[in-house]
Amino acid sequence: MPNPDSMASEATIVDEQVLFTLADLCRACNASGAQLIVLVEEGVLEPVGSAPENWRFPGPSLARARAALRLWQDLDLSAAGTALVLDLLDQIEDLRSRLRRAGIR
Amino acid sequence: MEFKDYYATLGVQRTATQDEIKHAYRRLARKFHPDLNKQADAEAQFKDVGEAYKVLGDPEKRAAYDDVGQRYRSGQEFNPPPGWDGGFEFSGRDFGRGDAADLSEFFRTLFGRGAGAATSGASHRTGGDHHAKVSIELEDAYRGARRTISLRVPAVDAQGQLHLQDRQLEVNIPKGVRAGQHLRLLGQGEPANGNGPAGDLYLEIAFRDHPHFRVDGRDVYVDLPLTPWEAALGATVSAPVPDGAVQLSVPPGSPTGRKLRLKGKGIPGKPPGDLYAVLMVTAPAAETEPQKDAYAALARSFAGFHPRKAWEE
Numbered sequence: 443m444p445n446p447d448s449m450a451s452e453a454t455i456v457d458e459q460v461l462f463t464l465a466d467l468c469r470a471c472n473a474s475g476a477q478l479i480v481l482v483e484e485g486v487l488e489p490v491g492s493a494p495e496n497w498r499f500p501g502p503s504l505a506r507a508r509a510a511l512r513l514w515q516d517l518d519l520s521a522a523g524t525a526l527v528l529d530l531l532d533q534i535e536d537l538r539s540r541l542r543r544a545g546i547r
Numbered sequence: 548m549e550f551k552d553y554y555a556t557l558g559v560q561r562t563a564t565q566d567e568i569k570h571a572y573r574r575l576a577r578k579f580h581p582d583l584n585k586q587a588d589a590e591a592q593f594k595d596v597g598e599a600y601k602v603l604g605d606p607e608k609r610a611a612y613d614d615v616g617q618r619y620r621s622g623q624e625f626n627p628p629p630g631w632d633g634g635f636e637f638s639g640r641d642f643g644r645g646d647a648a649d650l651s652e653f654f655r656t657l658f659g660r661g662a663g664a665a666t667s668g669a670s671h672r673t674g675g676d677h678h679a680k681v682s683i684e685l686e687d688a689y690r691g692a693r694r695t696i697s698l699r700v701p702a703v704d705a706q707g708q709l710h711l712q713d714r715q716l717e718v719n720i721p722k723g724v725r726a727g728q729h730l731r732l733l734g735q736g737e738p739a740n741g742n743g744p745a746g747d748l749y750l751e752i753a754f755r756d757h758p759h760f761r762v763d764g765r766d767v768y769v770d771l772p773l774t775p776w777e778a779a780l781g782a783t784v785s786a787p788v789p790d791g792a793v794q795l796s797v798p799p800g801s802p803t804g805r806k807l808r809l810k811g812k813g814i815p816g817k818p819p820g821d822l823y824a825v826l827m828v829t830a831p832a833a834e835t836e837p838q839k840d841a842y843a844a845l846a847r848s849f850a851g852f853h854p855r856k857a858w859e860e
């Protein structure tokens with residue numbers, strides 16, 4: 443009896459359990475190793491491991507790296523400016539989340 | 548196909564210098580960037596601005612566009628002149644970022660020919676990873692769901708012309724996914740160029756707005772209206788949760804704003820989130836005589852109750 447679900451693609455959640463190597467993350471973000479190394483130097487991305495070849499990026503790094511690369515390229519920012527924008531976006535998200543908890547949309 | 552006036556999109560004169568064009572683009576890109584501007588139409592405006600800058604920011608493309616554009620106004624029906632694609636060669640570097648799906652048909656007709664060079668030039672063995680955004684219901688995160696997703700995938704034909712192909716994909720959305728997270732579908736990205744493995748497809752998840760529930764990370768909030776007597780005397784009330792309803796025990800003397808936590812009733816996972824019922828004490832209007840008498844009796848019973856006491860000192 444054929445499984446009716448057999449045609450559907452299985453999706454896995456890219457959560458903290460998923461670990462990307464630098465090469466994985468480059469491919470997933472369509473970025474160069476040099477770009478991601480700069481984002482690590484600026485503190486935007488925080489992999490575990492000592493040297494780039496040992497780095498492991500937890501799953502949520504994907505969303506963060508993509509946002510950083512979009513802002514960096516689309517707005518012609520410097521790497522330090524990109525890191526600053528992401529920090530400010532984190533602060534805005536924190537405030538938005540307080541508003542959501544308080545019931546203000 | 549309509550002619551697009553890229554100068555109007557950037558709000559610059561046709562005589563603008565490259566520097567003026569760059570500054571106009573940066574100003575508008577900051578204003579509409581979807582990471583900075585959460586309004587619904589910001590992303591579409593950002594794409595228009597980006598497309599205009601792709602053309603006007605590159606003197607080679609700008610010259611080609613000006614050559615055609617002399618004969619058209621914005622919104623006018625546009626037909627590419629015969630032999631158009633023979634006269635210009637473009638580097639094709641704009642097609643490397645996998646964002647071709649964002650470009651208009653107008654742009655692709657004018658400049659799509661460069662795509663072949665970009666794709667055939669880079670002979671990577673592994674297919675690239677693709678990305679798309681998907682909006683799901685909050686309930687889908689509680690139960691898991693099977694969804695059909697429509698994707699527009701750029702593809703280059705034998706003539707080197709760029710086309711968008713529609714692709715339908717059935718996806719099992721796993722239970723426990725949260726807004727802002729990515730799902731990974733192995734091997735569903737760009738096909739390999741040769742025998743290597745295909746790329747992966749990543750879906751970025753967003754929740755549609757829900758009429759009752761607010762979501763914060765893995766926690767879910769719902770406003771729970773109570774009558775004054777339920778709030779004062781305590782009650783067992785039925786409260787909605789995204790996968791059904793629960794019986795909730797409201798302790799006596801519960802004020803508006805108090806949060807009752809339902810541990811583990813948020814978005815499932817390890818650990819699961821919590822669900823918070825935020826109490827909202829709601830007083831009815833007194834319309835009939837007996838209702839007015841009931842409020843008057845309340846007033847007599849609570850003669851010592853002064854909610855504005857702090858102002859009177």
